Amino acid sequence: MERGWLHGEGQLLCFILHLLLQGSPGRGDTVAINCSGFDQQGVDPAAFQAVFDKKAFLPVTNNSGPTHVNISFTLSAILEVDAQLQLMTSFLWLNMIWYNPFIRWNPEECGDIRKLSIAAEKLWLPDIFIQEFMDVDQTATGLMVYVDSEGYMRYDKPMKVISICNLDIFYFPFDVQNCTLTFSSYTYTVEDMVLGLLKEVQEISNTSQSLIQSKGEWVLLSIHQRTVKMTVDTSQYDQIIFYVAIRRRPSLYVINLMVPSGFLVAIDALSFYLPTESENRAPFKMTLLLGYNVFLLMMNDILPDTGTPLISVYFALCLSLMVLSLLETIFITYLLHLVTTRPPPMPQWLHSLFLHCTSPMKCCPTAPQKGNKGLGLTPAHLPGLNEPMALVGKVPGPPESELNGFPESTRVQQEDEAQKQHLVSLWVQFSHMMDTLLFRLYLLFLATTIITVTVLWNT
Ligand SMILES: *[C@@H]1O[C@H](CO)[C@@H](O)[C@H](O)[C@H]1NC(C)=O
Ligand SMILES: *[C@@H]1O[C@H](CO)[C@@H](O)[C@H](O)[C@H]1NC(C)=O
Numbered sequence: 183m184e185r186g187w188l189h190g191e192g193q194l195l196c197f198i199l200h201l202l203l204q205g206s207p208g209r210g211d212t213v214a215i216n217c218s219g220f221d222q223q224g225v226d227p228a229a230f231q232a233v234f235d236k237k238a239f240l241p242v243t244n245n246s247g248p249t250h251v252n253i254s255f256t257l258s259a260i261l262e263v264d265a266q267l268q269l270m271t272s273f274l275w276l277n278m279i280w281y282n283p284f285i286r287w288n289p290e291e292c293g294d295i296r297k298l299s300i301a302a303e304k305l306w307l308p309d310i311f312i313q314e315f316m317d318v319d320q321t322a323t324g325l326m327v328y329v330d331s332e333g334y335m336r337y338d339k340p341m342k343v344i345s346i347c348n349l350d351i352f353y354f355p356f357d358v359q360n361c362t363l364t365f366s367s368y369t370y371t372v373e374d375m376v377l378g379l380l381k382e383v384q385e386i387s388n389t390s391q392s393l394i395q396s397k398g399e400w401v402l403l404s405i406h407q408r409t410v411k412m413t414v415d416t417s418q419y420d421q422i423i424f425y426v427a428i429r430r431r432p433s434l435y436v437i438n439l440m441v442p443s444g445f446l447v448a449i450d451a452l453s454f455y456l457p458t459e460s461e462n463r464a465p466f467k468m469t470l471l472l473g474y475n476v477f478l479l480m481m482n483d484i485l486p487d488t489g490t491p492l493i494s495v496y497f498a499l500c501l502s503l504m505v506l507s508l509l510e511t512i513f514i515t516y517l518l519h520l521v522t523t524r525p526p527p528m529p530q531w532l533h534s535l536f537l538h539c540t541s542p543m544k545c546c547p548t549a550p551q552k553g554n555k556g557l558g559l560t561p562a563h564l565p566g567l568n569e570p571m572a573l574v575g576k577v578p579g580p581p582e583s584e585l586n587g588f589p590e591s592t593r594v595q596q597e598d599e600a601q602k603q604h605l606v607s608l609w610v611q612f613s614h615m616m617d618t619l620l621f622r623l624y625l626l627f628l629a630t631t632i633i634t635v636t637v638l639w640n641t
């Protein structure tokens with residue numbers, strides 16, 4: 183019985199000892215702050231000294247669980263996108279929440295103080311960085327951390343982020359860029375730190391969209407997110423990747439680049455309606471070409487320096503169209519000059535083809551009419567050809583009435599002359615037909631170019 187009692191007492195003692203031994207470290211872990219008097223005398227720095235001393239260490243009680251850091255951010259401005267350096271400069275507010283088991287208190291003992299702010303440099307902070315970051319961290323100093331009585335720490339900091347971004351300028355100025363911001367810890371592997379999201383990514387996206395201050399060149403389209411584990415050697419790091427999709431506002435470029443270029447090409451096309459014989463056409467086109475070159479020089483400053491955007495191809499095509507049209511004008515002018523001074527005999531096949539085409543019911547009946555009417559040409563417009571045309575018409579007339587009164591030689595001469603004039607008029611008509619044909623080819627090429635470029639831009 184005595185042994186029994188003694189045994190029982192020993193058990194009780196053991197139990198109490200066990201309780202004391204188990205209880206004391208546990209209490210030390212969970213309630214670390216004695217906050218009595220904070221409500222009257224303000225925060226006692228001595229109460230936090232133990233926590234401040236632990237600043238250099240990860241705030242965990244034992245090595246069993248990693249620290250969960252939940253992050254989110256608000257993109258407040260897209261300042262610049264540099265296609266040459268492949269950099270995006272943006273401004274964002276980073277929010278982080280984590281749990282520190284050493285800072286807890288009982289609000290009832292402290293006059294219901296539930297939140298305190300503590301200078302950030304006194305506390306352990308997660309070493310979250312953005313992998314694409316390409317600059318020294320210019321985080322403002324003197325930031326505070328909000329601590330609540332449960333031990334949750336909230337840390338917000340503004341950041342100017344210069345991040346590298348794989349920019350594809352092929353569709354410039356209608357391009358959409360997809361830049362990534364990868365949040366990760368410098369040091370801590372997944373055993374020590376796990377990253378999570380503070381808010382839904384849709385919420386991040388919506389807040390950023392409504393907040394973006396700059397009415398600048400770029401519009402935020404959406405933000406998507408993916409969580410991955412990056413393996414380096416044998417350690418794994420938690421990462422959250424945010425995909426920030428931005429779109430360029432093209433109106434500046436449409437007004438400054440595409441509209442002037444379009445006007446110049448349109449004028450070039452319309453200049454085909456200038457009469458070939460007036461000798462104004464070639465100088466006019468030359469001037470346009472010169473103007474276009476000046477425009478291209480100016481445009482070089484606006485275009486991105488790297489890669490070949492589609493718009494450069496478009497400008498090159500416009501330039502080659504203008505050069506081609508100038509060459510065509512030179513060719514037609516030369517042809518007209520040649521046929522009006524020394525008309526070569528027209529080959530038989532060409533003559534028949536020409537007749538075939540000029541007869542009203544055939545395949546391409548409008549060509550010669552267009553050559554004269556469409557281009558605004560009446561015989562009166564042709565300086566050297568006024569008489570020849572008239573002569574061709576008159577040729578059958580005079581010989582009948584006065585044929586016998588003239589010597590044979592004169593008649594032969596006259597017939598020769600008439601035939602030459604006929605040939606000249608044929609050649610001139612042919613030249614105009616060529617002009618019309620080449621003009622149509624030009625229009626076809628222009629339309630194809632515009633349609634191709636537009637279709638490519640829309641895909
Ligand atoms: C907290 O500190 C006050 C004096 O600052 C002391 O009277 C009180 O006993 C302490 N409370 C605990 C639980 O240690
Ligand atoms: C860590 O502490 C928790 C409770 O705070 C406990 O359940 C767990 O067993 C401890 N882990 C180790 C490895 O001590």
Ligand SMILES: *[C@@H]1O[C@H](CO)[C@@H](O)[C@H](O)[C@H]1NC(C)=O
Nearest residue numbers: 250251252279280281378379
């Ligand atoms: C972080 O987020 C996860 C899931 O949303 C949640 O379970 C966890 O409690 C959060 N941690 C903190 C410190 O807010």
Ligand SMILES: *[C@@H]1O[C@H](CO)[C@@H](O)[C@H](O)[C@H]1NC(C)=O
Nearest residue numbers: 360361403404406425426427
């Ligand atoms: C950006 O890229 C990621 C991964 O390549 C993709 O999942 C996401 O849909 C892209 N976003 C846009 C808007 O294209």
